Amino acid sequence: DQQVKQNSPSLSVQEGRISILNCDYTNSMFDYFLWYKKYPAEGPTFLISISSIKDKNEDGRFTVFLNKSAKHLSLHIVPSQPGDSAVYFCASLYNFNKFYFGSGTKLNVKP
Amino acid sequence: NAGVTQTPKFRILKIGQSMTLQCAQDMNHNYMYWYRQDPGMGLKLIYYSVGAGITDKGEVPNGYNVSRSTTEDFPLRLELAAPSQTSVYFCASSYTWDSGLEPQHFGDGTRLSIL
Numbered sequence: 001d002q003q004v005k006q007n008s009p010s011l012s013v014q015e016g017r018i019s020i021l022n023c024d025y026t027n028s029m030f031d032y033f034l035w036y037k038k039y040p041a042e043g044p045t046f047l048i049s050i051s052s053i054k055d056k057n058e059d060g061r062f063t064v065f066l067n068k069s070a071k072h073l074s075l076h077i078v079p080s081q082p083g084d085s086a087v088y089f090c091a092s093l094y095n096f097n098k099f100y101f102g103s104g105t106k107l108n109v110k111p
Numbered sequence: 112n113a114g115v116t117q118t119p120k121f122r123i124l125k126i127g128q129s130m131t132l133q134c135a136q137d138m139n140h141n142y143m144y145w146y147r148q149d150p151g152m153g154l155k156l157i158y159y160s161v162g163a164g165i166t167d168k169g170e171v172p173n174g175y176n177v178s179r180s181t182t183e184d185f186p187l188r189l190e191l192a193a194p195s196q197t198s199v200y201f202c203a204s205s206y207t208w209d210s211g212l213e214p215q216h217f218g219d220g221t222r223l224s225i226l
Contacts, residue, residue, distance in 0.1 A: 004153070032212065041220075043115070043201050043203070043219045044217050089153060096207055097159060099144070100156075101155070104153060
């Protein structure tokens with residue numbers, strides 16, 4: 001039973017446009033939500049996070065939105081760059097010690 | 112600035128063999144984690160540790176054992192390798208306190224094949 005779902009396995013976007021990656025979760029008790037970026041043959045690297053008490057967090061070109069009533073979060077990348085091409089994982093944190101990851105969305109930013 | 116170091120990077124095992132995947136961090140993080148990632152799937156938590164001497168099960172602990180004798184090291188042991196354990200294994204660490212956390216730092220993974 002997946003507690004965190006990323007229903008789009010892949011996304012293709014033109015350079016300079018907006019990339020929107022989506023994530024749904026089932027457990028309303030999650031404390032934190034995080035996005036990680038992963039390149040081939042490397043471990044995931046942290047991108048941005050949001051606490052369950054907020055609905056938006058921004059860091060440069062990256063913005064994460066949290067809709068608690070819909071149990072949905074999204075990552076916006078504006079403007080998208082070819083170097084953003086990677087697999088993006090959303091993760092949810094329960095009780096500050098257990099992380100649950102989605103299956104990832106592979107983003108391809110075309111020049 | 113090594114971060115999280117995993118060894119080996121690749122390994123092929125025969126069914127029934129045993130091995131230990133090594134993980135070390137030099138950031139003085141209290142929490143450490145082991146995940147596995149199967150093709151097309153997200154990372155699934157195998158075991159985690161909140162400090163030296165303390166470990167707990169994650170989502171998929173069967174077939175694995177861990178120990179945490181020091182803050183720096185968190186080895187993962189496979190006692191009787193099975194084909195279902197073919198996967199990429201990631202170790203991670205973070206600093207977590209009562210009401211907050213720093214995001215996890217991941218190693219580059221160990222690709223394990225069991226034939």
